[in-house]
Amino acid sequence: MAYEGERVRLRAIEPGDAETMFRWINDREVTRHLDLRYPTSLEWERQWASDAKQRGGYRNVTFAIERREDGLLLGTCGLHGATPEDRVVELGLNIGEKSMWGQGYGFDTLRTLLCFGFREMNLRRVYLHVMEDHPRARALYERAGFEYEGRHRESRWTRGQATALLTMSITRPEFDERYGAAEEVGDVPRR
């Protein structure tokens, strides 16, 4: 099952994605704000990609992000930790193809992923953590409707200094108010 946004498609991660993901995960510019610092081997990345079928369910869903026009693999995203009682998840997003940054793919992915979470999974709240010194991501999450709800000082150590971690979230009523009451993923109008 794939879910289409305006310009991106969210689909299952395939074993053949491993080589590209291996390149991203070992690129310090890409991983700078992802709290990843140790090297990852191609073998581990292959294992992760082929284990992806275990991450295709309610509790842990991970998608590959591809460009709709030509299928170019842009990154990965996911919703993690849902329980039927709380219906709350943590969102993760990585546009690993850094030459594609700043072109709106992050925003379209977020919109599509949120739509999937609220409309298909029936979630109540989606939250994320972002490093305070990551203006690009913060601008993106603000624009998508996430609210700041907490600051955890000195929580991450990157490039020789400590940085705070911010928690941001969006609830279902906020999502509906912002994006309208479309029926399906992909029908969500742009704000």
Ligand SMILES: CC(C)(COP(=O)(O)OP(=O)(O)OC[C@H]1O[C@@H](n2cnc3c(N)ncnc32)[C@H](O)[C@@H]1OP(=O)(O)O)[C@@H](O)C(=O)NCCC(=O)NCCS
């Ligand atoms: C953060 C990330 C998801 C953004 O994706 P993207 O595709 O570049 O996002 P978009 O193009 O949709 O939007 C980025 C927004 O930030 C703005 N922006 C870009 N650089 C910026 C900067 N240095 N400071 C402030 N805003 C910036 C852009 O102008 C754009 O806003 P606009 O559409 O209103 O003009 C992407 O860079 C990424 O995946 N990076 C590596 C992994 C990562 O850090 N993930 C997030 C972890 S919390």
